[in-house]
Amino acid sequence: MYVYMGHMRWSDIKPYEDWFWIKNRIDLVEDWVTSIDYQKKSINTKSGKSFSFDKLILALGSKPNKFGWPGQELKAVQGLYSKQDLESLEEISASTKQAVIVGGGLIGVELAEMLLSRGIKVTFLVREKKFWSNVLPMQEADLISRHIRKHHVDLRFETELAEIIDDGNGRAGAVITKSGEKIPCQLVGLTAGVSPNIDLVKESELETKNGILINTFFETNIADVYSIGDCAQFREPVAGRRALEQVWYTGRIMGETLAQTICGTRKQYNPGPWFNSAKFFDIEYQTYGNVNPTLSENEIEFYWEQAGGEKCIHFVWDKNTGIFKGINTFGIRMRHELFDQWLRKNALIDEVMMNLKAANFDPEFYTHHEQEIIEAFNRASGKNIQLKPKTWWRNLLNA
Amino acid sequence: MKLVKNIGLVLFLVGLTIFTSLVFTGDFKMTDEIMRSNLSESELLNLETRLTSEVVEKNYSTSLSFGNDVIRIYNETNQQFRDAQQWDKVMYTAPKEFASKLARASSAGWIPQHKSLLFFLTFGLGILGSLMFVLAELKLGGPAGIKNNGVYHSAATNRGWIGISAFVFLVSFYILLYYFPFALTNVIGVVDPVKHLFNPADFASQWFLYGFMYCTVMIVMGARMIIKYRHNNYQIVRTIVVVFFQVIFAFLLVEILPLFDLPARDLKNAWPLDYSFLFEWNVTELLDSGHFGKFLFVWGIVLSLVIIPVMVYFYGKRWYCSWVCGCGGLAETLGDPYRQLSNKKLWAWKLERWMIHGVLVFAIIMTIFTGYLTYNVIQNPTMESKEYLFGFSAYDVRELYGFLIGSIFAGVIGTGFYPIFGNRTWCRFGCPLAAYMGLVQRFKSRFRITTNGGQCISCGNCSTYCEQGIDVRAYAQKGQNIVRSSCVGCGVCAAVCPRGVLKLENGPEANRFGNEGPIVLGNNGFELNQ
Numbered sequence: 001m002y003v004y005m006g007h008m009r010w011s012d013i014k015p016y017e018d019w020f021w022i023k024n025r026i027d028l029v030e031d032w033v034t035s036i037d038y039q040k041k042s043i044n045t046k047s048g049k050s051f052s053f054d055k056l057i058l059a060l061g062s063k064p065n066k067f068g069w070p071g072q073e074l075k076a077v078q079g080l081y082s083k084q085d086l087e088s089l090e091e092i093s094a095s096t097k098q099a100v101i102v103g104g105g106l107i108g109v110e111l112a113e114m115l116l117s118r119g120i121k122v123t124f125l126v127r128e129k130k131f132w133s134n135v136l137p138m139q140e141a142d143l144i145s146r147h148i149r150k151h152h153v154d155l156r157f158e159t160e161l162a163e164i165i166d167d168g169n170g171r172a173g174a175v176i177t178k179s180g181e182k183i184p185c186q187l188v189g190l191t192a193g194v195s196p197n198i199d200l201v202k203e204s205e206l207e208t209k210n211g212i213l214i215n216t217f218f219e220t221n222i223a224d225v226y227s228i229g230d231c232a233q234f235r236e237p238v239a240g241r242r243a244l245e246q247v248w249y250t251g252r253i254m255g256e257t258l259a260q261t262i263c264g265t266r267k268q269y270n271p272g273p274w275f276n277s278a279k280f281f282d283i284e285y286q287t288y289g290n291v292n293p294t295l296s297e298n299e300i301e302f303y304w305e306q307a308g309g310e311k312c313i314h315f316v317w318d319k320n321t322g323i324f325k326g327i328n329t330f331g332i333r334m335r336h337e338l339f340d341q342w343l344r345k346n347a348l349i350d351e352v353m354m355n356l357k358a359a360n361f362d363p364e365f366y367t368h369h370e371q372e373i374i375e376a377f378n379r380a381s382g383k384n385i386q387l388k389p390k391t392w393w394r395n396l397l398n399a
Numbered sequence: 400m401k402l403v404k405n406i407g408l409v410l411f412l413v414g415l416t417i418f419t420s421l422v423f424t425g426d427f428k429m430t431d432e433i434m435r436s437n438l439s440e441s442e443l444l445n446l447e448t449r450l451t452s453e454v455v456e457k458n459y460s461t462s463l464s465f466g467n468d469v470i471r472i473y474n475e476t477n478q479q480f481r482d483a484q485q486w487d488k489v490m491y492t493a494p495k496e497f498a499s500k501l502a503r504a505s506s507a508g509w510i511p512q513h514k515s516l517l518f519f520l521t522f523g524l525g526i527l528g529s530l531m532f533v534l535a536e537l538k539l540g541g542p543a544g545i546k547n548n549g550v551y552h553s554a555a556t557n558r559g560w561i562g563i564s565a566f567v568f569l570v571s572f573y574i575l576l577y578y579f580p581f582a583l584t585n586v587i588g589v590v591d592p593v594k595h596l597f598n599p600a601d602f603a604s605q606w607f608l609y610g611f612m613y614c615t616v617m618i619v620m621g622a623r624m625i626i627k628y629r630h631n632n633y634q635i636v637r638t639i640v641v642v643f644f645q646v647i648f649a650f651l652l653v654e655i656l657p658l659f660d661l662p663a664r665d666l667k668n669a670w671p672l673d674y675s676f677l678f679e680w681n682v683t684e685l686l687d688s689g690h691f692g693k694f695l696f697v698w699g700i701v702l703s704l705v706i707i708p709v710m711v712y713f714y715g716k717r718w719y720c721s722w723v724c725g726c727g728g729l730a731e732t733l734g735d736p737y738r739q740l741s742n743k744k745l746w747a748w749k750l751e752r753w754m755i756h757g758v759l760v761f762a763i764i765m766t767i768f769t770g771y772l773t774y775n776v777i778q779n780p781t782m783e784s785k786e787y788l789f790g791f792s793a794y795d796v797r798e799l800y801g802f803l804i805g806s807i808f809a810g811v812i813g814t815g816f817y818p819i820f821g822n823r824t825w826c827r828f829g830c831p832l833a834a835y836m837g838l839v840q841r842f843k844s845r846f847r848i849t850t851n852g853g854q855c856i857s858c859g860n861c862s863t864y865c866e867q868g869i870d871v872r873a874y875a876q877k878g879q880n881i882v883r884s885s886c887v888g889c890g891v892c893a894a895v896c897p898r899g900v901l902k903l904e905n906g907p908e909a910n911r912f913g914n915e916g917p918i919v920l921g922n923n924g925f926e927l928n929q
Contacts, residue, residue: 016873
């Protein structure tokens with residue numbers, strides 16, 4: 001997104017300089033794998049090369065979901081996942097004045113921001129009641145929805161794509177929604193989630209379901225063949241997490257854990273408490289633990305929103321035990337390590353609330369809201385928590 | 400609003416064009432009377448014949464051609480004295496200053512009679528236009544937030560033709576300012592009305608012009624900075640403070656102090672950035688200027704040797720580099736649009752360490768030489784060859800330093816190359832004070848940029864917008880804190896981070912580097928590395 005918007009060049013988004021691979025004796029090959037021979041332990045590529053392996057790690061990534069919409073294969077209909085998608089978007093943008101984005105999630109809002117930066121008008125079709133309300137509680141979904149509209153996105157709730165119309169030249173010219181409305185456009189972004197990109201291995205002896213099936217050591221049903229990242233599906237998910245974890249940092253943790261195994265120390269996947277982050281236009285979002293879109297039976301919540309509606313914070317804890325379950329925070333940065341520790345040791349909500357000052361990660365001189373939050377919390381919960389004065393956050397680690 | 404922005408741009412360009420054209424236009428004629436009233440007795444004795452026959456009553460259309468003629472005569476005359484070993488007749492005024500003095504007196508015609516009007520047409524239009532241009536962003540830029548859209552698509556900020564033009568303009572300006580100030584005679588005249596506010600009897604020098612430009616540029620571009628980061632209080636406070644220090648300490652106080660017969664000094668300028676601190680003329684002037692002069696001398700030593708390292712220990716070198724320093728202030732305001740152009744490659748970091756520490760060593764050696772000379776001037780006034788140490792002349796050493804580091808590196812390259820190498824070239828590769836503070840910051844300081852656990856997504860914004868060319872991401876994606884000698888704590892990495900990963904912090908030194916293992920395993924990294 002940042003390359004398209006002109007924040008960075010392609011070379012800037014590479015995580016390492018090009019010499020890194022050579023220096024670390026890694027052969028970086030850019031090619032398409034066409035087939036894998038698990039018996040002979042070799043893979044073949046489109047350019048006719050063949051590589052043998054002792055151990056194989058399949059990290060095939062995802063591909064954008066397409067749900068069989070009429071017209072989904074037209075030109076100027078695309079997802080946003082790969083470098084190829086970026087190149088195609090760049091090419092199509094020049095002749096695009098209006099775009100329709102289908103699917104209200106993280107990729108959709110990213111695509112909307114990108115297209116707006118080029119002066120393209122964006123209509124954003126969201127199946128849910130509010131933006132991302134299948135993941136966020138309604139308060140947060142509403143806050144972000146307002147913010148997206150503030151940026152002049154034509155955001156439509158409870159609207160689904162029925163078909164994409166050909167403009168007469170094999171390119172998308174309009175979409176028709178399920179309610180029958182026709183929206184003219186020259187670009188259709190399909191951002192209704194992703195699914196494992198496993199066509200390469202689907203018809204082989206490798207066991208797959210939605211993704212490549214693995215245990216918590218990333219081992220597939222074939223010896224010496226492992227799978228990690230978006231394409232991997234756990235037979236038994238680790239506690240509190242999904243079988244398919246299509247998130248940036250889980251991919252990194254899987255890679256780092258498997259590297260230990262490959263190098264001789266067999267390690268099990270143990271990512272710890274859930275966390276995530278995102279940015280919706282100008283509003284940053286962080287989450288630690290679980291804040292589900294609807295409360296479970298034994299959960300209790302506290303929601304605070306700043307006057308002006310650009311910052312909010314949402315706590316969830318256990319009704320009976322008082323154990324802190326999770327936090328959503330928008331427009332306020334929080335310290336990962338403290339929340340990680342609180343979640344691991346089943347800290348009580350009271351402990352979290354009284355240490356909000358130390359947990360704040362906003363830059364210096366930012367306006368602080370802890371006092372306001374704690375007062376609202378005390379009013380709502382009937383408790384009488386006193387904020388602790390700001391202390392050096394490390395003093396709270398392993399305390 | 401788009402219209403306001405465009406009108407602003409046109410006004411600015413008109414002002415800039417008139418400003419620039421002043422270098423190439425004018426009417427310079429030295430009469431016999433001007434010559435007699437501006438030359439000293441000995442100068443008149445030495446130069447009268449040749450000046451009268453070759454320059455007096457001759458019409459010049461630029462001060463550059465006038466000055467070149469004057470300097471040629473001046474240098475040739477001096478050479479004759481040297482050849483004839485008539486040492487008592489050799490003149491020691493710098494030729495460019497000599498030419499500047501005569502050029503200012505000889506400027507005639509419309510331009511010197513309309514200084515106030517020209518001030519409005521250059522500075523007035525330029526300030527008005529650029530303020531319209533930057534203020535329009537309040538509406539055009541959309542809601543507050545990081546808006547770096549199109550930075551790498553723009554010819555101004557991606558080394559395109561606008562960037563190259565700005566580079567040529569800035570470098571040319573610095574070359575004229577340092578080496579051919581007489582070419583700027585009419586430009587300098589434009590700020591005479593401002594100089595007269597301080598002292599009606601005095602005229603602006605090239606350094607007054609430079610200081611005034613510096614302040615106006617920092618105020619206007621500081622306004623731009625505050626608008627751009629209006630959601631970020633750290634950037635707002637920092638920008639206001641750094642502009643304040645420039646305007647009050649580096650400009651106004653330096654103009655006001657002499658009105659009370661006090662030495663004109665920038666109180667925040669610390670050795671070794673202020674490399675002339677131990678020069679004999681500086682020390683003797685300070686020591687001869689009463690209590691205030693003596694205070695300035697002691698203050699200079701305490702600032703450099705006590706205040707600087709202690710403050711760096713508590714807050715990092717940012718307290719100086721991006722809150723107080725004039726060079727840093729210009730880089731953070733005028734230079735902000737160019738911050739992404741600094742080189743992030745590993746070889747640039749290696750080069751940086753050799754160069755900046757090399758300059759620091761050079762500065763220390765140069766100071767030893769000049770300190771020795773100054774000591775002799777004060778303590779051994781009768782000594783012969785006071786300036787010679789280890790067979791080298793202190794004058795030669797400091798002249799070399801002043802030329803290579805003081806003007807070429809700090810000025811021409813440091814600022815002129817903003818649109819090419821980014822806005823902190825001097826601060827990163829050349830500033831000896833930055834090198835000195837960097838050593839403290841790296842080895843004994845409470846400052847660090849904390850990485851927030853495992854939240855880094857390796858997007859690269861932090862590295863791209865680091866003006867010091869630090870590959871911030873290389874640390875952040877491993878869960879390591881950023882502890883680097885070159886970090887000036889501008890806070891922009893933390894501002895552009897989309898996931899709330901970076902925070903500038905002062906805290907206990909324990910665990911300052913964060914995760915020291917080779918990798919971070921999400922939030923379990925420490926466990927795995929053990």
